Amino acid sequence: MTSALASRPRTSTLDRDTAMRLARTEYERVVTLLEGLAPQDWATPTDCPAWDVRATAAHLLGMAEMSASVRESLRQVKAAQGRPGVFIDELTALQVDERAGMSPAGILARYAEVTPRAAKARRRMPWFLRRQKMSPAQVVNGREETWTLGFLSDVIMTRDPWMHRSDLARALGVPMVLTAEHDGVLVDDVVREWFERLGRPVAVRLTGPAGGTWGEGGPELEFDAVEFCRALSGRGTAPLSTEVPF
Template identity: 80%
Template sequence: MTSALAARPRTPALDRDVALRLAETEYDRVAALLASLSTQDWSRPTDCPAWDVRAMAAHMLGMAEMSASMRESMRQVKAAQARGGVFIDELTGLQVDERADMAPAAIAARYAEVAPKAVKARRRMPWILRRQKMPAAQLVNGREEAWTLGFLSDVIMTRDPWMHRTDIARATGAPMVLTAEHDGVLVDDVVREWFERLGSPVRLRLTGPAGGSWGESGPELEFDAVEFCRALSGRGTAPLDTEVPF
């Protein structure tokens, strides 16, 4: 990536209507997954070492509630900043801590209740706000970069629950519902960003319902689509050095 591109705040590549459709479907799939978990599933460890399934779901609920209300978003941001430390770690820690006393069933029920409100609030975000740069720089691939609030809302706020849905499915053995119409579109957006960040030609083939083929020259790579995304997020074992944020 050139320094000029690195200095420009990152904006969503997805069409807004597509981004909101992905958000609505992803929230629905997370809600269905949480509702399907057994009592034993909630205490299973995940690939995020500090979190079991219940803690991960508490974070996901906190993020959904943050998306659903500007007032709640501002409250969480201020509370996380007051804790000191790395902001994103303090924010996710706050979300888990504040929901430490919630029973699993209550987390699942509240997530299903707040998800439609989160989609509605994300849809209402005005274009002038979406174009604004986030106050804090984000560290990706060892470099600080700027994001717009639109990139956070349209892209990251959907990638995050999608990735955690893969975490919970792996932790519990629950089926990971995948379709080309939803997961395939999300993965395609990730791949296109990865190509931009990679900056070198490669032929990529991803297998599974969310897969596809990209690139016309360079070395050939083949992975399962979900495992490819997990590797880009720092999970898994695929030999990929270029990170994409989730």
């Protein structure tokens, strides 16, 4: 990435209607996945260190409640900033810790109830707020960068449940529901951001319902679309070192 790009606050490249359609659909797919769990499934370990399925769902609920309420968002941010570690790690740990006493059924019921409100609140975020810089700065590929609140709301808050849905599917040994109309659009946005961050020619072919082809010149790469995204998030085994945030 050039220094000019690195210094510019990151904004969403998705149009609002598309971003909000992806948000609503992703919430619905997580609800459907959680509804299909057997009681014993909630204790299954995931690829996220120290998180089983229940802890992952607790984090997802915390993020949805954060998106649904400005007051709750400010409360969580203040509480996480009061902890000694890296902000995003402390925020997600806070979300899990605060819901440690909830039953799996309670987490599911609350998630199903709050996510429509989260989607509505994200859609209603006014333009002047979406242009505000998010604090603190985020570290991606070893560099600090600034995000706008619009990038957080339109992009990251949908990539996060999508990636964790892949974690849950892998942990449970079930297929991840994928369609070109939803997952393909999300993956396309990830690939385009990856090209920008990579800064050199490459041709990529991603397989599966969310896949496609991008770029020309340079090395030719082929991966499963979900595994490609998992590698960019720091998961998986694909040999890709340039990160994209999820």
